[in-house]
Amino acid sequence: MKLLVCISRTPETTAKISFTEDGKQFNSDGVQYIMNPYDEWYALVRAVEFKEQNGGEVTVIHVGESSSDIIIRKALSIGADKAVRVNANPSSSLFVAKQIANYASENPQDIIFFGKETIDYNGSEIGPMVTEMLDIPYISFASKLDKDGDAFLCERDIEGGVQALKVNAPFGISAAKGMAEQRIPNMKAIMMSKRKPLEVVEPVEVEAKVSIDQYELPAGKSGVKLIDPENMDELVQLLKDVEKVL
């Protein structure tokens, strides 16, 4: 079974978000990058578990520059067999999706794993785009994936619940919390990852359809109003009459 895991790079979760003065660019000074948590904790770990249980091969693919090699090595130390890096700045979802779809059509896969979303751009765009390009089913926000005979059984999160579904390969799936448990690679795995293949390929060209004009920081709260813990009537009155939310 061939399993492809799409991994992305995001600023570390406590990173201070700021932009260049003209608001045109993200200010990456001093920002630490990590593998997107959904990709690492859930998608990748489940793919590796799958291989351990059923055999096969796990490839990770990343669209990014060489500064990402450190997170790719981490993915290899978590248990992926090999990695592909498409050597380009991931300038838009469409661009990234095209690269992944291109690789997957030349190297057919049984399951393509995505994270639920990237925690920086919060798009959930790439999984649907890639699966549409390949014309295969897409299971979004899955909290479970198991083999069931020749088919696969998944659970996807829907508003207010979960839905269990059956699907046959090939398909794409985006991983949400619950699908697996975070794994911390040990020293041996880290050493071994250095010998695993990391192939660097050049991108295919894509014409952009959207562009970001401007970044801004949201207006902060004007300050907290403290309420006497003995006087909850006052709080209720404020929420009701001033804020009109109760």
Place this chain on the structure above:
Amino acid sequence: MSVLVFAENFKGTVKKSAFEAVHYGHKLAAEMGTDCHAITVGSVSNVSDLGKYGASKIHQIASASTVDFDSQQFSKAIGTFAKNIGAKVIILSHSSQGKSLAGRLAIRLDAGLVTAVNQLPDVSDGFKVTKSLFSGKAISTYSMDSEVKVLSLIGNALAPEVVNAAGEVVPSDIELEASKLTVVETKTVEGTVPLPEAELVVSAGRGMKDPGNWGIIEELAETMGATTACSRPVADADWRPHHEHVGQTGVAIRPNLYIAIGISGAIQHLAGVNNSKVIVVINKDPEAPFFKAADYGVVGDLFDVVPRLNEAIKKAKAG
């Protein structure tokens, strides 16, 4: 040229987010000088209500499918329909269905895509639209140049108003292809509004000390008609179900009112809740970082404050 809104339903009832999307579509269509069409799949009981909020025409695709939603199947059907009527902007809810469909439709229609938009586009000079990024820590403005555009609208971004558009309901001749998915089971939490759609949310964290103490939270939520949520460590420890976990790695919400009880306000928690309109924080530590993100703060022991708040709301409701 027109605006097309995919109006989601759940078990045959139009979702709240669909009314928001239709109203958004109506306003955008008015600015563009065109009509707002809505499309639904399956049999939907209150489909004509979409007219109230701004759909001039409501197209219904019949479904005899084994699944209530399959993005591959829906993308083909809605994509074909959008082409047939020459839709220029397609609007979806930024929900589990809308998110899985948005990217697919953008590819199918060769359209530009911006997901999770939070305001009406500015069409005075090109087509510009804003969304929040970095889990609410930034806002960005996108320019869309493509002829066809796909947008998904984040929940609770605008309140649907009754405008009583024509709302003519017409069956569509588009047919769904056979789905490659089969639904085995759908499990939903009955009786409560799902978190992403909730207007009132009561959330609690590790300050609760023990899962056995959640009675006071549930009571307060019940009095308010609110949905319950929790911080991540609480869900990780199985004190609460994982679908209640809000934050950067959980559900992102934007209710009208978010009451945070015994939650410190870590940056990853705030990332999922900082778009709430009003935030109330109850914490015994006056230095808790959450107070910086709050509109109202109560410094006190939650085991005293929460029952008191519950009584005060009951009293206000009765009076």
